Amino acid sequence: MKNNAATTLDQITKTMHINGFDFEKVISDFGQVSAYIDRLNGKAFSLRDHVRGLILAQLSNQRPWGPIADNLKKIENVFLGFDPESLKGADHEALSTKVKELRCGNRQIGKQCKYLASNIKMLENIQNKYSTLDTFITSDHPEKIASKLSKPGSTKLMQMGFTLTMEYLRNVGINVIKPDLHICRIIGPERLGLANKEPNPEEAFRILMDWAEKTDKPAIWIDNVLWLFAAKDYAAICTSDPNCSVCRVNNCRMNSKSSG
Numbered sequence: 001m002k003n004n005a006a007t008t009l010d011q012i013t014k015t016m017h018i019n020g021f022d023f024e025k026v027i028s029d030f031g032q033v034s035a036y037i038d039r040l041n042g043k044a045f046s047l048r049d050h051v052r053g054l055i056l057a058q059l060s061n062q063r064p065w066g067p068i069a070d071n072l073k074k075i076e077n078v079f080l081g082f083d084p085e086s087l088k089g090a091d092h093e094a095l096s097t098k099v100k101e102l103r104c105g106n107r108q109i110g111k112q113c114k115y116l117a118s119n120i121k122m123l124e125n126i127q128n129k130y131s132t133l134d135t136f137i138t139s140d141h142p143e144k145i146a147s148k149l150s151k152p153g154s155t156k157l158m159q160m161g162f163t164l165t166m167e168y169l170r171n172v173g174i175n176v177i178k179p180d181l182h183i184c185r186i187i188g189p190e191r192l193g194l195a196n197k198e199p200n201p202e203e204a205f206r207i208l209m210d211w212a213e214k215t216d217k218p219a220i221w222i223d224n225v226l227w228l229f230a231a232k233d234y235a236a237i238c239t240s241d242p243n244c245s246v247c248r249v250n251n252c253r254m255n256s257k258s259s260g
Contacts, residue, residue: 053171
């Protein structure tokens with residue numbers, strides 16, 4: 001018999017299937033679960049892979065992902081194939097302008113591009129100290145690694161908070177969740193009720209990682225599913241203004257309210 005976590009996850013995926021949303025294809029296109037599987041199979045992620053993961057994480061900051069997903073090849077061209085050496089010498093204002101022309105920028109894109117060279121140098125410094133970046137990011141629990149990269153200290157990356165750092169780690173195959181607005185809302189007291197109050201990113205991370213352990217699915221896959229369930233560019237069911245009439249999740253508190 002399935003536990004509540006596994007049952008809820010089945011109901012979420014069933015809801016997306018019934019509403020004609022092919023979440024499996026989108027998760028495959030995202031590439032994060034594939035990166036996780038590649039890491040399990042022994043892939044070594046290069047500095048270029050890490051730079052790519054960092055840049056894509058920053059581009060996701062407080063904006064819809066759909067337009068970025070539609071322009072990934074153009075974004076790769078803008079960022080010179082994510083080549084570290086080329087990017088260290090690139091004109092950061094030109095990079096920012098080109099991203100904006102693709103309508104893939106965000107409020108921090110100017111600063112993200114401004115500090116890109118210094119962030120690459122920081123990644124190189126970490127790589128030199130630990131022999132590889134993969135060695136560093138797997139040297140401790142992901143939450144501690146994210147704190148080292150996002151909080152003041154000798155390995156701090158500029159324009160990278162805890163949430164975006166988790167996105168970067170996922171992009172290079174680390175099995176974690178990104179505790180963004182959608183995730184914090186969906187696990188909060190008004191929806192699945194995994195938290196008694198609206199959680200902050202660190203709290204959301206711990207809660208959902210614990211919840212994921214009660215299922216037979218990787219945390220990174222579960223996060224993708226929940227995010228797609230909520231994101232307006234995708235399934236758009238558990239949004240800020242949820243479409244409860246088509247939702248099959250029995251233990252959601254919003255559904256309880258609408259049927260009461």
